[in-house]
Amino acid sequence: MKSSEFNNLSLDDLSETKYNNRTNPHRIRLAASNFAVTIGIMALVTLLSFLFRHIDFHESNIIVAYILGVLLAAKQTDGYFYGILASVVGVLTFNFFFTEPYYTLVTYRPDYPVTFVIMLIAAIITSTLTAKAKQEARLSLLREKRARVLYQISKSLLKVRNINQIAEVGVTNIAKLFSRSVIISTINSSEALGEPYIYSFNNDERTNIFKSFNEMQVISETFKTGNPGGADTNTYVNSSAYYIPIKGQSGTLGVVGVSCFDNKLLSDEQKALLETVTTQIALAVERERLSEKQQRSKMEVERERLRGNLLRAISHDLRTPLTGILGSTATILDNDDVLDKSVKIKLLQGVYEDASWLIHSVENILSITRIDEGRIEMKKNMEAVEEIVAEAVSRIKKLAANHTIKINIPDDLIMLPMDGTLIEQVLVNLLDNAIKYTPYGSTIEIKTQVSDEKVVFEVSDNGAGISEDNIPLIFNRFYSAATINDTGRRGTGLGLAICKSIITAHGGEISVFNNPSGGATFRFELPAKE
Amino acid sequence: MDNKPLILVVEDDKPIRNFICVSLEAQGYKCIDAQNGKVAVSLVSSHNPNIIVIDLGLPDIDGLDVIAMVRPVTKAAIIVVSARGHEREKVEALDSGADDYLTKPFSVAELLARIRVALRHSNQSSQSESDSPATFLAGELKIDFEKRRIFLSNEEIHLTPIEFKLMSLMAKYSGRVLTHKYILNEVWGTFSGNDTQSLRVFMANIRRKIEKDPAQPRYILTEVGVGYRLADE
Numbered sequence: 196m197k198s199s200e201f202n203n204l205s206l207d208d209l210s211e212t213k214y215n216n217r218t219n220p221h222r223i224r225l226a227a228s229n230f231a232v233t234i235g236i237m238a239l240v241t242l243l244s245f246l247f248r249h250i251d252f253h254e255s256n257i258i259v260a261y262i263l264g265v266l267l268a269a270k271q272t273d274g275y276f277y278g279i280l281a282s283v284v285g286v287l288t289f290n291f292f293f294t295e296p297y298y299t300l301v302t303y304r305p306d307y308p309v310t311f312v313i314m315l316i317a318a319i320i321t322s323t324l325t326a327k328a329k330q331e332a333r334l335s336l337l338r339e340k341r342a343r344v345l346y347q348i349s350k351s352l353l354k355v356r357n358i359n360q361i362a363e364v365g366v367t368n369i370a371k372l373f374s375r376s377v378i379i380s381t382i383n384s385s386e387a388l389g390e391p392y393i394y395s396f397n398n399d400e401r402t403n404i405f406k407s408f409n410e411m412q413v414i415s416e417t418f419k420t421g422n423p424g425g426a427d428t429n430t431y432v433n434s435s436a437y438y439i440p441i442k443g444q445s446g447t448l449g450v451v452g453v454s455c456f457d458n459k460l461l462s463d464e465q466k467a468l469l470e471t472v473t474t475q476i477a478l479a480v481e482r483e484r485l486s487e488k489q490q491r492s493k494m495e496v497e498r499e500r501l502r503g504n505l506l507r508a509i510s511h512d513l514r515t516p517l518t519g520i521l522g523s524t525a526t527i528l529d530n531d532d533v534l535d536k537s538v539k540i541k542l543l544q545g546v547y548e549d550a551s552w553l554i555h556s557v558e559n560i561l562s563i564t565r566i567d568e569g570r571i572e573m574k575k576n577m578e579a580v581e582e583i584v585a586e587a588v589s590r591i592k593k594l595a596a597n598h599t600i601k602i603n604i605p606d607d608l609i610m611l612p613m614d615g616t617l618i619e620q621v622l623v624n625l626l627d628n629a630i631k632y633t634p635y636g637s638t639i640e641i642k643t644q645v646s647d648e649k650v651v652f653e654v655s656d657n658g659a660g661i662s663e664d665n666i667p668l669i670f671n672r673f674y675s676a677a678t679i680n681d682t683g684r685r686g687t688g689l690g691l692a693i694c695k696s697i698i699t700a701h702g703g704e705i706s707v708f709n710n711p712s713g714g715a716t717f718r719f720e721l722p723a724k725e
Numbered sequence: 726m727d728n729k730p731l732i733l734v735v736e737d738d739k740p741i742r743n744f745i746c747v748s749l750e751a752q753g754y755k756c757i758d759a760q761n762g763k764v765a766v767s768l769v770s771s772h773n774p775n776i777i778v779i780d781l782g783l784p785d786i787d788g789l790d791v792i793a794m795v796r797p798v799t800k801a802a803i804i805v806v807s808a809r810g811h812e813r814e815k816v817e818a819l820d821s822g823a824d825d826y827l828t829k830p831f832s833v834a835e836l837l838a839r840i841r842v843a844l845r846h847s848n849q850s851s852q853s854e855s856d857s858p859a860t861f862l863a864g865e866l867k868i869d870f871e872k873r874r875i876f877l878s879n880e881e882i883h884l885t886p887i888e889f890k891l892m893s894l895m896a897k898y899s900g901r902v903l904t905h906k907y908i909l910n911e912v913w914g915t916f917s918g919n920d921t922q923s924l925r926v927f928m929a930n931i932r933r934k935i936e937k938d939p940a941q942p943r944y945i946l947t948e949v950g951v952g953y954r955l956a957d958e
Contacts, residue, residue: 258917266797501874551830554830576921576922577922577925579925579926579928579929581929582925582928582929582947582949583947584940585939585940585941585947586946586947586949589941589946602940602941608926608930610925610926610927615949615950616812619949
């Protein structure tokens with residue numbers, strides 16, 4: 196069923212009570228029309244029968260015609276009564292007009308009473324059967340329609356991805372189904388009722404009453420007790436809506452309220468239907484809560500794993516330089532008189548190097564935890580590429596005493612939306628990486644160029660390059676190459692992972708490849724427009 | 726009475742306080758220290774230091790609040806120390822009265838350079854306006870304020886009026902970092918808002934005129950996320 200069709204269905208079409216439960220003037224009008232139809236059909240049959248007698252047809256044709264009339268009358272009217280009425284009227288008119296003596300209810304032939312009785316029985320059975328078939332057809336049509344509506348609702352509930360959307364879909368569907376304004380409030384992660392969703396049918400202004408203190412009280416009461424509340428119940432009778440809880444396996448999951456303005460209460464049937472719909476909503480809410488829970492525990496496991504890795508990295512990679520610092524300083528403190536000045540300076544230099552390395556590692560570890568916790572604040576600005584590159588190079592120069600750094604950027608000013616400090620960190624990490632993994636005397640080149648809608652940055656070196664096995668792994672966290680340069684220290688395996696996180700957050704891409712002429716190139720692209 | 730400049734070091738970590746004081750005293754400065762904001766505020770009013778070096782992360786009062794408290798009562802240059810990545814904090818400190826900043830971890834050389842700059846500026850400002858130098862010299866760069874001319878290796882460079890205004894502003898505070906906001910306000914007036922983009926374009930143009938390699942600037946240094954600094958040595 197298409198949704199437009201669905202939208203046109205309202206509960207009025209679906210209610211069994213439509214025909215039983217009318218208001219009085221309605222019922223009288225309906226009875227009058229049924230009565231007129233019955234009499235009309237019987238009159239027509241009588242006319243037809245006069246025609247039959249005129250052209251000398253056999254009497255049995257008239258009887259059959261009357262039975263046909265009863266059948267038609269039963270079909271055209273509602274309920275059993277008019278069919279039976281037609282049967283009686285049929286027998287009587289047959290008796291009156293077509294049995295001798297004509298125009299009396301007296302008969303001469305002794306077998307006529309038998310004919311009348313059989314005719315009456317046949318007529319009554321025909322009429323009741325017809326009426327019953329009709330009723331059943333209507334009922335099954337109704338049930339089918341209702342099943343379709345429920346199916347439609349459960350289908351739309353299947354598509355939603357979070358509890359808020361469930362409330363939104365539920366509120367719209369129920370409002371359309373009942374042609375009334377509806378409110379839904381579902382529980383949030385802290386097991387309390389969340390912000391309600393309100394659908395105001397035909398933009399009814401009275402919907403605002405849902406926000407009143409009184410209604411809120413009924414909602415929370417309904418949520419607490421798990422029993423229906425509001426209009427037409429035992430609690431809060433003055434409320435302008437009927438509230439029922441959304442009940443799931445684990446208790447009440449929320450509350451649905453259907454407006455009953457102008458004292459238009461819901462019929463028992465509508466309530467039953469509403470309950471069915473809320474059961475569906477309950478199922479959907481439970482499903483979402485389960486999957487959210489699963490998602491959370493999955494993330495928890497992932498975070499735990501990362502934390503474990505981080506701790507391992509810290510304990511291994513930080514302990515080594517710390518031991519060095521401790522040892523060197525203790526040596527100097529204990530043996531101040533014995534040691535040569537040159538030996539002391541050498542030890543102190545070791546301390547200096549260890550400490551610089553520690554600071555660098557700690558900064559990387561801090562960055563990665565910031566990224567993990569989603570706390571990385573991007574403050575994008577139009578930045579000049581040359582300024583960022585220059586700053587990165589000036590920061591790294593102190594460490595690059597044994598390397599040559601070449602800068603190759605276009606003469607034209609390139610302005611680019613980015614978080615300057617983060618991109619600077621990417622460049623520093625890439626340069627630092629190049630310095631760390633190439634022998635002394637190597638040349639490192641930074642190149643930027645504009646291509647189409649992107650700006651490409653490249654940091655390349657003329658070292659030994661990266662082994663092909665390592666290339667796919669190189670941006671992974673805690674991945675650190677086994678080969679090291681002359682300073683003889685391994686990295687924490689975080690620098691490149693941070694680069695990747697930052698570039699991805701900017702909507703760019705980062706990659707690495709070996710140069711045909713030797714060495715490796717790290718390349719990243721940033722979009723030139725937001 | 727000796728004329729050694731007095732420097733107040735506000736830092737809660739004892740080893741850092743120690744090494745700063747030791748290296749400052751080795752350079753001939755006098756040094757007093759405070760380990761929290763309250764002590765710092767009272768030392769400022771009792772000792773009237775020439776320079777305050779303050780860490781923004783203090784145990785009792787936020788460093789920014791300390792600056793707000795002491796700025797009205799002292800002419801001392803305030804040098805802020807903060808970690809990398811806290812650029813916004815630095816800008817806030819600079820805009821609310823600090824004169825310069827140092828990024829942790831910093832080297833002793835950097836600290837001494839900042840202190841030299843701060844002392845020079847406090848000496849300058851104690852002299853009267855008319856005494857302010859007529860020229861600025863740094864490396865090959867020479868600015869003649871009176872004749873409004875700029876020379877690089879004795880060759881005149883042609884700057885537009887706004888470019889000259891920018892250069893002379895930075896030369897006046899050479900060695901000190903100037904935030905984007907401060908420069909915009911001084912050069913374009915208070916209504917310029919936050920148009921840092923056009924400021925960057927102007928800086929790029931000036932660099933192309935006075936720097937040999939704009940990607941490795943010798944004079945106009947960028948402090949990413951904070952502002953600009955004109956090299957003074």
